[in-house]
Amino acid sequence: MAQQNLFVGSLAYATTDDTLKAHFEQIGEVASARVITDRDSGRSKGFGFVEYTNDADNQKAVDQLDGKELDGRAISVGLARPKEDRPKRDFGGNDRGGNGGGSFRQRSW
Numbered sequence: 001m002a003q004q005n006l007f008v009g010s011l012a013y014a015t016t017d018d019t020l021k022a023h024f025e026q027i028g029e030v031a032s033a034r035v036i037t038d039r040d041s042g043r044s045k046g047f048g049f050v051e052y053t054n055d056a057d058n059q060k061a062v063d064q065l066d067g068k069e070l071d072g073r074a075i076s077v078g079l080a081r082p083k084e085d086r087p088k089r090d091f092g093g094n095d096r097g098g099n100g101g102g103s104f105r106q107r108s109w
Contacts, residue, residue, distance in 0.1 A: 003031070004058050006050040007080040011035060012071035013044045023070050024050045028057035049080055 008020065021033035035048040052058055058079060066077040 003051055004055055005080040006052075006058055006061055007047065007078050008050055009047045009076040009078075010073055011044060011046050011048055011075060012073045013046065015044065015048070015071045017048075019071060020048055020050065024052075024061060024065065027052070027061045027064060029053045 006024075011020070015035055017033055017035055020035055021030050024030050024033060029052065031051045031053045033048065033050045036045045037043060038045055050061070052061070062077050062079065065075065067074055069075070
């Protein structure tokens with residue numbers, strides 16, 4: 001069975017992977033803790049994921065840490081939902097025929 005991650009929301013922008021991990025280690029051994037950052041700016045998006053080595057610690061963390069303060073903000077803790085299979089978005093950039101690719105269309109009048 002796959003490891004269950006915890007979703008942690010309402011994180012302060014100052015929260016790092018290390019501070020997130022340290023906060024959750026009061027419940028049990030943390031396998032990984034990651035604050036999600038914006039690809040372009042590198043700034044925190046305000047949420048992250050925590051994975052315990054022991055799945056039994058997940059519910060304890062939800063019960064004990066949900067609504068508690070971390071770096072000056074009350075965080076929300078819950079079981080993460082599995083990532084949905086989303087279809088790839090096609091913007092038509094490779095289509096050079098017809099009107100595809102966002103090119104200017106001449107008026108016919």
